Amino acid sequence: MTTTEVPTAGGSPEPVPTSAAGNPIGFGRMLRKEDARFLRGQGHYVDDVNLPGMLHGAVLRSSYAHARINAIDTSAAEAHPRVKAVITGKTLESLNLAWMPTLSGDVQSVLATDKVRFQGQEVAFVVADDEYAARDALELIEVDYEPLPAVVDARRALDPDAALVRDEVEGRTDNKIYDWEAGDAAACDEVFAKADVVVTEDMLYPRVHPAPMETCGAVAHMDKVTGKLTIWTTTQAPHAHRTLYAIVAGLPEHKIQVISPDIGGGFGNKVGIYPGYVCAIVGSIVTGAPVKWVEDRSENLMSTSFARDYHMKGSIAATRDGRILGLQVDVLADHGAFNGVAQPTKFPAGFFHIFTGSYDYPAAHCKVTAVYTNKAPGGVAYACSFRITEAVYLVERMVDCLAFELKMDPAELRMKNLLRPEQFPYTTPTGWEYDSGNYPRALEESMRIAGYEELRAEQAARRADPAGKPLMGIGISFFTEGVGAGPRKHMDILGLGMADGCELRLHPTGKAQLRLSVQTQGQGHETTFAQIVSHVLGIPPEDIEVLHGDTDNTPFGLGTYGSRSTPVSGAAAAVAAQRVRDKARVIAATALECSPDDLEWEHGRWRVKGDPEQGKTIQEIAFAAHGSLELPEGVEGHLDASVVYDPPNLTYPFGAYICVVDVDPDTGEVKVRRFVAVDDCGPRINPMVVEGQVHGGLADGLGMALMEVIAFDEDGNNLGGSFMDYLLPTSMECPSWELGQTVTPSPHHPIGTKGVGESATVGSPAAVVNAVLDALQIRAADMPFTPAAVWRALQGRPLRTDLAIE
Amino acid sequence: MEVSMTVNGSPRTDSVEPRLLLVHYLRDVAGLTGTNIGCDTSSCGACTVLVDGESVKSCTMLAAQADGAEVTTIEGLADGDRMHPMQEAFREHHGLQCGYCTPGMVLAAVSLLKEVPDPTEAQVREGLEGNLCRCTGYHNIVQAVLAAAKAPAGAGAGS
Numbered sequence: 001m002t003t004t005e006v007p008t009a010g011g012s013p014e015p016v017p018t019s020a021a022g023n024p025i026g027f028g029r030m031l032r033k034e035d036a037r038f039l040r041g042q043g044h045y046v047d048d049v050n051l052p053g054m055l056h057g058a059v060l061r062s063s064y065a066h067a068r069i070n071a072i073d074t075s076a077a078e079a080h081p082r083v084k085a086v087i088t089g090k091t092l093e094s095l096n097l098a099w100m101p102t103l104s105g106d107v108q109s110v111l112a113t114d115k116v117r118f119q120g121q122e123v124a125f126v127v128a129d130d131e132y133a134a135r136d137a138l139e140l141i142e143v144d145y146e147p148l149p150a151v152v153d154a155r156r157a158l159d160p161d162a163a164l165v166r167d168e169v170e171g172r173t174d175n176k177i178y179d180w181e182a183g184d185a186a187a188c189d190e191v192f193a194k195a196d197v198v199v200t201e202d203m204l205y206p207r208v209h210p211a212p213m214e215t216c217g218a219v220a221h222m223d224k225v226t227g228k229l230t231i232w233t234t235t236q237a238p239h240a241h242r243t244l245y246a247i248v249a250g251l252p253e254h255k256i257q258v259i260s261p262d263i264g265g266g267f268g269n270k271v272g273i274y275p276g277y278v279c280a281i282v283g284s285i286v287t288g289a290p291v292k293w294v295e296d297r298s299e300n301l302m303s304t305s306f307a308r309d310y311h312m313k314g315s316i317a318a319t320r321d322g323r324i325l326g327l328q329v330d331v332l333a334d335h336g337a338f339n340g341v342a343q344p345t346k347f348p349a350g351f352f353h354i355f356t357g358s359y360d361y362p363a364a365h366c367k368v369t370a371v372y373t374n375k376a377p378g379g380v381a382y383a384c385s386f387r388i389t390e391a392v393y394l395v396e397r398m399v400d401c402l403a404f405e406l407k408m409d410p411a412e413l414r415m416k417n418l419l420r421p422e423q424f425p426y427t428t429p430t431g432w433e434y435d436s437g438n439y440p441r442a443l444e445e446s447m448r449i450a451g452y453e454e455l456r457a458e459q460a461a462r463r464a465d466p467a468g469k470p471l472m473g474i475g476i477s478f479f480t481e482g483v484g485a486g487p488r489k490h491m492d493i494l495g496l497g498m499a500d501g502c503e504l505r506l507h508p509t510g511k512a513q514l515r516l517s518v519q520t521q522g523q524g525h526e527t528t529f530a531q532i533v534s535h536v537l538g539i540p541p542e543d544i545e546v547l548h549g550d551t552d553n554t555p556f557g558l559g560t561y562g563s564r565s566t567p568v569s570g571a572a573a574a575v576a577a578q579r580v581r582d583k584a585r586v587i588a589a590t591a592l593e594c595s596p597d598d599l600e601w602e603h604g605r606w607r608v609k610g611d612p613e614q615g616k617t618i619q620e621i622a623f624a625a626h627g628s629l630e631l632p633e634g635v636e637g638h639l640d641a642s643v644v645y646d647p648p649n650l651t652y653p654f655g656a657y658i659c660v661v662d663v664d665p666d667t668g669e670v671k672v673r674r675f676v677a678v679d680d681c682g683p684r685i686n687p688m689v690v691e692g693q694v695h696g697g698l699a700d701g702l703g704m705a706l707m708e709v710i711a712f713d714e715d716g717n718n719l720g721g722s723f724m725d726y727l728l729p730t731s732m733e734c735p736s737w738e739l740g741q742t743v744t745p746s747p748h749h750p751i752g753t754k755g756v757g758e759s760a761t762v763g764s765p766a767a768v769v770n771a772v773l774d775a776l777q778i779r780a781a782d783m784p785f786t787p788a789a790v791w792r793a794l795q796g797r798p799l800r801t802d803l804a805i806e
Numbered sequence: 807m808e809v810s811m812t813v814n815g816s817p818r819t820d821s822v823e824p825r826l827l828l829v830h831y832l833r834d835v836a837g838l839t840g841t842n843i844g845c846d847t848s849s850c851g852a853c854t855v856l857v858d859g860e861s862v863k864s865c866t867m868l869a870a871q872a873d874g875a876e877v878t879t880i881e882g883l884a885d886g887d888r889m890h891p892m893q894e895a896f897r898e899h900h901g902l903q904c905g906y907c908t909p910g911m912v913l914a915a916v917s918l919l920k921e922v923p924d925p926t927e928a929q930v931r932e933g934l935e936g937n938l939c940r941c942t943g944y945h946n947i948v949q950a951v952l953a954a955a956k957a958p959a960g961a962g963a964g965s
Contacts, residue, residue: 215844264907723849731935
């Protein structure tokens with residue numbers, strides 16, 4: 001058996017040799033293989049797919065949040081000379097496709113038949129010669145709507161007089177989706193009753209949107225001669241989509257090819273199947289031609305998977321000297337009009353019950369109630385690691401609220417309660433087994449980089465000056481992530497276990513191809529997965545081609561989201577390479593006429609122990625494996641391996657973040673002066689790529705804390721439906737990020753790596769919010785801290801940021 | 807109607823609808839799909855191209871308005887096999903991840919250095935404010951542009 005190669009803790013990786021092309025043969029900074037095509041405009045995104053005879057689709061969307069459809073007149077649209085087909089819910093009903101299953105056991109309307117349930121919902125689909133004609137024809141469709149009262153405020157969704165969102169479900173009388181709980185309520189009651197201090201706080205993690213730069217789209221081509229459906233589509237999970245299309249459309253799975261070409265960012269927005277994809281497929285079936293559908297930005301923001309929308313009430317119990325005893329939380333989760341959250345089946349609230357965070361205390365309990373409202377479906381997206389964003393926000397805000405009440409430094413309070421290194425592996429009060437960690441070291445490192453004591457001294461001096469402006473705030477967040485879903489006995493999506501396949505094939509000349517089930521959306525898999533194989537086999541990474549994003553040419557797996565690529569498929573790639581190395585040993589021994597036990601591995605070569613001149617490089621072995629060398633009985637020729645990796649546990653990256661803000665009390669403007677992020681994601685395959693992903697996540701967190709929100713007015717009109725209304729951080733809002741690292745390998749991952757893609761998005765919002773509130777010297781107010789929200793908070797009248805209703 | 811323009815050094819004339827946006831002309835008529843569309847409201851800058859050397863959001867300009875102009879898209883920036891110093895700097899400094907904002911960001915940066923050849927970090931940030939990126943947090947993009955400004959062979963001279 002191969003041994004697990006876990007670099008030692010301490011952060012100083014062993015030097016690795018460099019290839020002829022100047023790349024590390026293994027881990028290390030390496031420029032990305034992907035970049036040459038992207039920089040030259042040769043990226044190939046879905047909208048770049050152009051097929052002969054291709055038609056274009058456009059979706060007619062509801063202008064109402066809630067309205068009955070009395071009639072739809074498509075005759076004028078059908079008469080448009082360049083229109084080829086108009087599809088409505090009635091057309092789909094005849095194909096049994098008007099509704100489709102969601103990833104959470106609910107159904108979702110593809111094109112509305114009875115009524116519309118959110119503004120922007122899909123009502124009809126036009127197929128025309130070009131996109132301009134298709135959109136012209138949308139204007140010709142007459143829909144007779146009968147407006148209904150809309151359920152806009154989740155906090156009133158369960159009122160007895162609330163309108164019923166899902167009245168098509170027989171026997172349904174209210175808008176509740178589920179009640180769910182985790183932890184030990186009785187244990188909480190006990191510690192809360194005895195605690196010196198209990199702090200309770202309401203907080204909202206508002207509805208936000210992942211908003212990747214590329215919107216969602218598809219090109220569907222049903223070849224009637226061969227019966228094969230090919231669909232180029234913006235998906236983070238091509239294999240899962242293939243299976244779902246087979247289930248939804250009743251098409252044979254072996255006749256479906258899902259191609260996910262270059263993807264312009266995903267962040268969870270491209271996990272689910274949207275009605276537009278299904279309409280493109282139906283459009284191709286109806287017209288016999290390939291059909292392209294690409295949504296515009298407003299469609300993306302208003303109808304595809306939103307994120308968060310958690311209304312939380314937390315209570316934290318502690319001793320007077322700051323020892324945390326317990327945490328409990330009640331959540332009201334707004335799931336929109338259909339329960340379309342994308343998460344493992346057995347986890348209706350995702351991984352929210354990891355909310356105990358990074359601290360050592362015995363009692364915790366959460367209760368989550370999910371409701372339908374007249375808003376777009378979704379909820380698990382935007383780099384949230386299945387709702388760990390909400391969980392980390394809750395605990396990190398509650399710890400700061402406690403510090404506020406105890407008048408204690410929030411860093412000191414955290415240090416006092418962080419889990420200690422000797423406690424790992426650590427089982428949390430809600431049942432998560434954290435694999436490894438050295439939390440105090442990470443917090444100390446972040447404080448060192450920030451110059452925490454000096455910052456506090458500066459703040460004290462400023463506060464002592466009555467004319468001191470702007471207001472200075474320092475915010476801390478410590479997070480524990482849980483990524484790499486997941487062990488298949490616990491985690492599945494629609495019954496599909498979350499294990500990943502991977503195939504590694506060495507060619508006779510020693511070059512390699514690695515086939516992955518996961519799908520990059522900018523993460524750089526073509527580079528970093530080559531480095532994983534290079535690390536294990538000693539083949540230069542430029543000699544390893546990574547293939548992904550085409551279900552006909554890659555093994556099955558559940559895709560890239562929840563930071564799962566490195567923890568799951570990265571492990572699969574490492575194990576595949578280890579198996580190749582094991583087989584190479586036998587072949588080398590045969591060629592050298594010795595026992596495999598007489599050989600030892602040096603990077604890229606099996607050599608004879610005690611006679612290191614005698615040996616075979618992996619390239620020589622690859623040729624021999626394909627040649628005429630007589631192999632021992634039971635050893636097949638060629639040099640390849642196929643793996644299905646079922647992770648034994650999640651991996652648990654963590655980090656300590658410190659944000660420094662300056663707030664102008666007269667305008668409410670917040671300026672992020674500094675942001676220090678210390679991440680521990682285990683060994684870094686490519687530090688440049690890790691740092692880039694952290695930078696991006698930090699910008700996400702800053703955006704959510706200060707700018708981003710999808711709010712609604714009382715009629716359910718979406719107020720965040722364009723980039724003029726849904727504000728994303730630009731280069732002006734973002735500071736130069738200051739990064740640090742510690743390295744604590746995962747003990748159960750074959751190369752110790754933990755995954756990092758979502759860490760910064762998960763960890764950073766609380767740091768920014770804690771900094772703003774520290775500047776304002778108030779205990780609580782909700783994101784996003786727009787100038788208006790800050791100003792109102794300073795007046796003691798915090799805004800309800802999710803509603804444009806006073 | 808008929809429009810004529812020079813795209814990446816090659817003159818061309820096409821018959822188009824008067825309402826055709828420049829970005830659709832470049833992508834669908836000229837077949838240059840390197841220019842991406844991100845928002846339709848001229849908020850994101852993914853569709854940035856150079857029109858007579860100035861950066862323009864091509865989703866907010868009609869093809870007809872570019873009649874007679876010289877247009878440079880990302881496909882026209884490199885000198886054959888040799889990438890433009892700005893492209894090199896983005897690669898060296900990891901100024902891109904998913905690549906979708908990259909063509910527009912690179913061209914906006916080229917235009918910026920033409921106006922401000924030796925910018926401060928603050929000037930780079932201000933100059934790129936109209937281009938959104940969701941992957942990089944802008945950090946490495948800013949580093950890339952600052953490095954390109956220092957690069958030899960007139961990185962800031964435009965295409």
